[in-house]
Amino acid sequence: MLNPLDLNGRTVLVTGASSGIGREVAILLSQLNARVVLTGRNEQRLEETRASLTGEGHRAIVFDLSQTDDIPKWIQTLVSETGPLYGIVHAAGKQSAMPIRFANEKRVDDLVRTNLYSAIMLARGFAQKGCHTAEGGSVVFVSSVMAFTGKPAISVYGATKGALTAFVKSLAVELAPERVRVNCLAPGFVQTEMLDQLRDLLTEEQMQALEAAHPLGFGTPRDVAHAAAFLLADTGRWITGSTLVLDGGYSAQ
Numbered sequence: 010m011l012n013p014l015d016l017n018g019r020t021v022l023v024t025g026a027s028s029g030i031g032r033e034v035a036i037l038l039s040q041l042n043a044r045v046v047l048t049g050r051n052e053q054r055l056e057e058t059r060a061s062l063t064g065e066g067h068r069a070i071v072f073d074l075s076q077t078d079d080i081p082k083w084i085q086t087l088v089s090e091t092g093p094l095y096g097i098v099h100a101a102g103k104q105s106a107m108p109i110r111f112a113n114e115k116r117v118d119d120l121v122r123t124n125l126y127s128a129i130m131l132a133r134g135f136a137q138k139g140c141h142t143a144e145g146g147s148v149v150f151v152s153s154v155m156a157f158t159g160k161p162a163i164s165v166y167g168a169t170k171g172a173l174t175a176f177v178k179s180l181a182v183e184l185a186p187e188r189v190r191v192n193c194l195a196p197g198f199v200q201t202e203m204l205d206q207l208r209d210l211l212t213e214e215q216m217q218a219l220e221a222a223h224p225l226g227f228g229t230p231r232d233v234a235h236a237a238a239f240l241l242a243d244t245g246r247w248i249t250g251s252t253l254v255l256d257g258g259y260s261a262q
């Protein structure tokens with residue numbers, strides 16, 4: 010039966026696979042027949058994800074993406090074991106409430122390193138000779154609706170996510186000759202541990218107001234996984250340099 014989302018014979022690296030969105034992306038991609046390489050820092054949680062995958066041949070590799078200079082070499086080593094990658098879904102990321110009066114170089118650097126530098130170096134790694142398949146490939150970065158809208162105390166986080174949406178534009182043009190596509194997802198608030206951290210900072214009323222600001226309610230990791238699969242697979246073959254907003258109508262108002 011025709012399934013344009015089928016990823017059979019393709020290997021995809023999923024970052025942030027130990028939790029939330031990345032974990033669900035990995036599960037869905039395995040259900041679409043991809044071979045998945047999971048990465049994160051927490052080995053036990055990565056193994057939990059691996060145990061939830063469909064099919065054979067998946068791997069879990071512990072790696073701290075804040076070691077940004079090491080990423081291209083790490084991808085080369087990985088590819089020497091798995092063969093060239095078809096794609097990357099970069100879901101690893103960090104959110105930290107930071108009123109601007111509390112911003113300092115260390116805190117800002119921590120967010121920029123985890124959310125932006127990691128993406129840049131993953132793209133560099135993927136672009137290396139032999140690291141992506143001869144047919145080309147597809148890279149999906151998880152940005153955020155905070156790239157386009159505002160909330161107090163998340164300006165620095167929003168800046169890292171906005172930078173990703175700018176990053177994919179020129180990168181898409183640069184890598185198009187090799188048929189490597191690069192895109193972003195910009196989710197609204199999604200029910201993961203990241204949202205639970207926010208829950209700890211807000212009152213019950215503020216949380217209800219935040220959910221009400223999403224006409225379709227909060228998203229689920231599966232909502233984001235569907236969009237990631239769409240951009241990754243042949244359904245997205247004419248899409249590059251784009252950011253797909255999926256936010257239950259949050260930014261439509």
Ligand SMILES: NC(=O)c1ccc[n+]([C@@H]2O[C@H](COP(=O)([O-])OP(=O)(O)OC[C@H]3O[C@@H](n4cnc5c(N)ncnc54)[C@H](OP(=O)(O)O)[C@@H]3O)[C@@H](O)[C@H]2O)c1
Pocket residue numbers: 024025026027028029030031048049050051052054072073074075099100101102103104123151152153154195196197198199200201202203204
């Ligand atoms: N949840 C939302 O409302 C929402 C909305 C818009 C965008 N996003 C974005 O979606 C992505 C996934 O978020 P989530 O909600 O799924 O969060 P989450 O459940 O907190 O998961 C974050 C993931 O990032 C990984 N990670 C963090 N720092 C890392 C590092 N230095 N090296 C390697 N892995 C690292 C964590 O793995 P380890 O702990 O194992 O290292 C974990 O798997 C993030 O980029 C986030 O900014 C989330």
